[in-house]
Amino acid sequence: MIVGVLKEIKDNENRVAITPKGVQEFVSKGHELLVQKDAGIGSGFSNEEYEDAGAKLIDAPKELCEKAEMVMKIKEPIKDEHTYFRKDQVLFTYFHFASMKELTDNMISSNAACVAYETVELEDRSLPLLAPMSEVAGKMSIHIGAHYLAKFAGGKGILLAGVTNVNSGTVVIIGGGVVGEAAAKVALGMGANTTVIELRDERIEEMKKLYPKLNLVKSTPENIANEVPKADLLVGGVLVAGAEAPKLVSREMVAKMAPGSVIVDVAIDQGGCIETSRPTSHSDPVYVEEGVTHYCVTNMPGAFPRTSTFAITGATLPYALEMADKGWKNALKENPALLKGLNMIDGKITYKGVSDAFGMEYVEPEKALG
Numbered sequence: 001m002i003v004g005v006l007k008e009i010k011d012n013e014n015r016v017a018i019t020p021k022g023v024q025e026f027v028s029k030g031h032e033l034l035v036q037k038d039a040g041i042g043s044g045f046s047n048e049e050y051e052d053a054g055a056k057l058i059d060a061p062k063e064l065c066e067k068a069e070m071v072m073k074i075k076e077p078i079k080d081e082h083t084y085f086r087k088d089q090v091l092f093t094y095f096h097f098a099s100m101k102e103l104t105d106n107m108i109s110s111n112a113a114c115v116a117y118e119t120v121e122l123e124d125r126s127l128p129l130l131a132p133m134s135e136v137a138g139k140m141s142i143h144i145g146a147h148y149l150a151k152f153a154g155g156k157g158i159l160l161a162g163v164t165n166v167n168s169g170t171v172v173i174i175g176g177g178v179v180g181e182a183a184a185k186v187a188l189g190m191g192a193n194t195t196v197i198e199l200r201d202e203r204i205e206e207m208k209k210l211y212p213k214l215n216l217v218k219s220t221p222e223n224i225a226n227e228v229p230k231a232d233l234l235v236g237g238v239l240v241a242g243a244e245a246p247k248l249v250s251r252e253m254v255a256k257m258a259p260g261s262v263i264v265d266v267a268i269d270q271g272g273c274i275e276t277s278r279p280t281s282h283s284d285p286v287y288v289e290e291g292v293t294h295y296c297v298t299n300m301p302g303a304f305p306r307t308s309t310f311a312i313t314g315a316t317l318p319y320a321l322e323m324a325d326k327g328w329k330n331a332l333k334e335n336p337a338l339l340k341g342l343n344m345i346d347g348k349i350t351y352k353g354v355s356d357a358f359g360m361e362y363v364e365p366e367k368a369l370g
């Protein structure tokens with residue numbers, strides 16, 4: 001198969017979809033690898049390393065996409081890239097369609113097959129291609145929040161860790177999945193008073209056993225309204241797979257937080273779980289609403305590309321190789337986890353969370369594949 005790897009163009013996005021080691025694996029199995037020039041630079045991989053691994057470097061992204069049967073990326077295609085894709089081609093990347101109507105419409109028009117990293121799902125309902133980046137973003141959320149609590153950064157001047165004879169700060173995390181657990185680990189490690197608000201009882205019990213010092217609260221509107229005003233740092237980490245995030249924190253609740261508090265809404269890539277959240281970028285990451293600093297960057301792991309590229313490519317490589325080895329249609333038919341990733345094909349939406357988000361028609365993926 002001819003596989004193409006695009007250079008990311010989203011603001012400050014320095015991850016790359018395949019490492020030179022990954023290229024070697026494809027090439028050793030007889031596949032042809034086209035890598036856009038400079039695609040790996042931000043993650044510390046030179047053009048020469050890709051060439052030595054057996055890739056052919058291509059300068060123009062459009063030309064690369066014309067030739068490739070499978071295109072791999074990290075983030076969703078940005079507007080300039082929307083016209084690059086075509087029928088009988090598979091695009092393997094993060095999409096987060098449910099929060100992006102224009103992207104959804106344009107990918108429908110392209111007729112390409114869109115396999116979304118974030119909805120590939122194993123039998124136990126875990127999301128193996130979302131989890132590595134959620135761990136990065138969850139851990140980052142506490143570092144970032146701690147930074148914006150500093151007075152010089154517009155914050156209320158509370159050190160989350162506290163000091164001798166002075167109380168620690170309070171971190172409230174909504175959603176106890178991968179983001180929530182990673183954030184809780186770092187917050188507890190710092191010594192912050194840490195609360196996780198989670199919906200599933202079995203997950204609450206599991207986390208209680210793992211983290212005895214963690215305060216666990218069942219997610220109800222009353223409990224959220226009660227916990228949010230106590231937060232120096234509020235982290236949004238809920239997910240209903242593939243669907244737009246539920247708005248669990250209202251503007252009124254945000255207004256009850258003390259001025260100079262901080263919100264990091266990690267769930268912003270699915271639209272955000274806080275009413276006052278709107279997407280921001282690494283070059284302009286925060287804004288203030290109701291006296292509270294909001295950080296809502298949609299590609300947080302892009303800030304630590306070296307760590308993140310190793311983490312994400314380690315997870316995606318086996319699926320990408322399977323699509324190349326078997327042909328992507330056969331791989332989708334044979335691997336139920338991968339089939340869950342199919343959000344669109346031939347202009348039809350094959351993921352319920354996406355069709356529901358826009359009131360569009362849903363077609364069973366098996367049927368759409370033919």
Ligand SMILES: NC(=O)c1ccc[n+]([C@@H]2O[C@H](COP(=O)([O-])OP(=O)(O)OC[C@H]3O[C@@H](n4cnc5c(N)ncnc54)[C@H](O)[C@@H]3O)[C@@H](O)[C@H]2O)c1
Binds near residue numbers: 298
């Ligand atoms: N901004 C970024 O750069 C970035 C990076 C990685 C992940 N994310 C996003 O972070 C979000 C969380 O990802 P994850 O991997 O932790 O998902 P996950 O599925 O592991 O965890 C989500 C948790 O939310 C819980 N939940 C669902 N509804 C809830 C409710 N009403 N109240 C409380 N909890 C509820 C679920 O039970 C689950 O435990 C996703 O939207 C993901 O795309 C964003």
